[in-house]
Amino acid sequence: MEERNYWRKCSTCKSKIAFGSIYQKCNVSTCRKNIYCSVDCWDVHNPVMNHKSSWAEEERAPNKGEELARREPQRRIVPSKPSGMKTIPTGDYALDILIVASKLKAYIKAKHDMNTSGNVMEALSGIVRLEADKACEKARADGRKTLMARDF
Numbered sequence: 001m002e003e004r005n006y007w008r009k010c011s012t013c014k015s016k017i018a019f020g021s022i023y024q025k026c027n028v029s030t031c032r033k034n035i036y037c038s039v040d041c042w043d044v045h046n047p048v049m050n051h052k053s054s055w056a057e058e059e060r061a062p063n064k065g066e067e068l069a070r071r072e073p074q075r076r077i078v079p080s081k082p083s084g085m086k087t088i089p090t091g092d093y094a095l096d097i098l099i100v101a102s103k104l105k106a107y108i109k110a111k112h113d114m115n116t117s118g119n120v121m122e123a124l125s126g127i128v129r130l131e132a133d134k135a136c137e138k139a140r141a142d143g144r145k146t147l148m149a150r151d152f
Contacts, residue, residue: 005018006019007019007021007062008035008061010023010035010038011034011035011036011041011045012036012037012041015037017035017037017061018061019061019063019064020060020062020063021060022058022059022061023037023058023059023060023061024036024037024038024039024041024042024056024057024058025057025058026042026045026051026054026057027055027056027057028049028051031054036056042056096125097125098124098125098128099124099125099128101116101121104116104120104121104124131152132147135151136151
């Protein structure tokens, strides 16, 4: 990776912002990634973005050592699947979501006062598929072609 002698470039004039120097940042949350070398450069961006009530916040750029340490690759530990979860073999059937999201979210909110993440439906659908597969095997072992509540 190329060694730079500056931290970043100004979002407006593209001048270099040195390590450890003062820079300006927009207070609006959607503009937080943009940085400016001066209040004048921030003023250029403000009418373009049409912020109603905004200001420039003064920040200090990190030192070169801090920036290099931040750039070090971060080690991610990916947890394995729980031992009870089995992978679903893919076949000619679709792996659609089997859960009515609005009903489950309403139930969890009403009973536990918690929000529900979007990936819960996919994980729960996998659990439902596994349990349905087990119940179908049980019905087949009993010589039936009809799945019943008692199979679960």
